[in-house]
Amino acid sequence: xxxxxxxxxxTTNEAFNSxxxxxxxxxxxxQDSYGFYRNWADELxxxxxxVSKEAKRKISVEGDVDPVTKGRILSFYRAIAARIxxxxxxxxxxxxxxxxxxxxxxxxxxxxxxxxxRTLRDAQRFGFDSLExxxxxxxxxxxxxxDLAQRYPEVGKL
Amino acid sequence: xxxxxxxxxxTTNEAFNSxxxxxxxxxxxxQDSYGFYRNWADELxxxxxxVSKEAKRKISVEGDVDPVTKGRILSFYRAIAARIxxxxxxxxxxxxxxxxxxxxxxxxxxxxxxxxxRTLRDAQRFGFDSLExxxxxxxxxxxxxxDLAQRYPEVGKL
Numbered sequence: 321x322x323x324x325x326x327x328x329x330x331t332t333n334e335a336f337n338s339x340x341x342x343x344x345x346x347x348x349x350x351q352d353s354y355g356f357y358r359n360w361a362d363e364l365x366x367x368x369x370x371v372s373k374e375a376k377r378k379i380s381v382e383g384d385v386d387p388v389t390k391g392r393i394l395s396f397y398r399a400i401a402a403r404i405x406x407x408x409x410x411x412x413x414x415x416x417x418x419x420x421x422x423x424x425x426x427x428x429x430x431x432x433x434x435x436x437x438r439t440l441r442d443a444q445r446f447g448f449d450s451l452e453x454x455x456x457x458x459x460x461x462x463x464x465x466x467d468l469a470q471r472y473p474e475v476g477k478l
Numbered sequence: 479x480x481x482x483x484x485x486x487x488x489t490t491n492e493a494f495n496s497x498x499x500x501x502x503x504x505x506x507x508x509q510d511s512y513g514f515y516r517n518w519a520d521e522l523x524x525x526x527x528x529v530s531k532e533a534k535r536k537i538s539v540e541g542d543v544d545p546v547t548k549g550r551i552l553s554f555y556r557a558i559a560a561r562i563x564x565x566x567x568x569x570x571x572x573x574x575x576x577x578x579x580x581x582x583x584x585x586x587x588x589x590x591x592x593x594x595x596r597t598l599r600d601a602q603r604f605g606f607d608s609l610e611x612x613x614x615x616x617x618x619x620x621x622x623x624x625d626l627a628q629r630y631p632e633v634g635k636l
Contacts, residue, residue: 415583417573425573427585432592432626433633468590472633475591478626 339406340458341366341451344399351395368392369454371447381442385422393426393446396458397436401428403462404435408469410476418443428465431478435465497564498616499524499609502557509553526550527612529605539600543580551584551604554616555594559586561620562593566627568634576601586623589636593623 345362352358357365369392371379385393394416401412410430418424422443428436438461440446448454469476503520510516515523527550529537543551552574559570568588576582580601586594598604606612627634 413583415573415575415585417575425571427573427587429585429592429595432595432630434587434590434592437587437590468636472590472630475630475633 338455340399340403340455343402344396347395347399351391369447370451371445372449376445376447379445381422381444384420385418385443389444389446390418393443397426397428400436400458400461404465407466410469430476433468433472433476435468436461496613498557498561498613501560502554505553505557509549527605528609529603530607534603534605537603539580539602542578543576543601547602547604548576551601555584555586558594558616558619562623565624568627588634591626591630591634593626594619
């Protein structure tokens with residue numbers, strides 16, 4: 321194993337141990353009514369979130385976002401909401417408004433405060449280059465939300 | 479014409495002259511790409527929003543909300559957003575998340591402030607008993623939003 325490979329391995333392990341990735345696996349398992357993922361490792365459960373640039377290009381952005389991808393987007397933002405709750409105590413709602421063209425909004429809110437507000441584009445291709453990018457993106461969203469919740473606690477509790 | 483009838487007539491005229499009803503008609507006409515409503519009076523354009531209790535009972539709440547009803551809900555909340563903008567100067571977005579069972583959320587937000595946050599139930603039956611009830615409901619939503627925008631101007635501009 322080369323030095324580079326060792327480093328990558330370490331980074332991936334760290335990403336796997338992140339609180340967000342654990343929460344994401346938990347959210348996916350919570351939707352798993354038939355116990356399909358019961359014997360799967362977290363690594364496998366989360367795998368569909370890693371979509372390479374090449375793989376993305378092959379996914380058509382014509383027509384509706386399929387229900388499986390929609391479910392994947394919802395679990396991702398529910399995990400964000402759960403992490404926010406763990407850090408701030410604020411219970412929040414996730415709302416996703418997707419048009420038929422894969423364009424739309426994702427909102428996470430508590431009281432009258434929008435903790436996350438993002439537009440989605442080409443949602444048919446939802447995914448991340450690598451697990452590191454996924455955790456980096458999630459951590460950024462969670463940090464921003466915590467900051468907002470701390471700056472406007474009153475609005476978050478309305 | 480009896481005295482009661484005269485009173486009702488006056489109330490209806492007042493409701494028709496309300497800023498909200500004018501805005502609602504404007505929003506519906508803005509979606510009217512084929513000029514279908516061009517020669518219709520506002521009164522007729524707005525008529526589908528008035529749904530009696532009996533008529534509501536006859537609408538099935540099984541299955542999806544049909545696109546026409548969805549469009550009607552969207553125009554209603556876009557008119558709310560437009561009225562809020564006229565009163566506060568805040569530009570806002572309308573997001574509607576409807577499940578397949580007619581249950582969901584309507585959110586109107588500006589910056590990180592949720593100006594309107596409502597759950598919808600039996601959205602297939604969206605409508606109001608009378609024009610007076612429609613304007614009363616709309617005015618209440620607009621007033622609450624203005625109040626929030628004035629209390630948390632910083633959050634609305636984030």
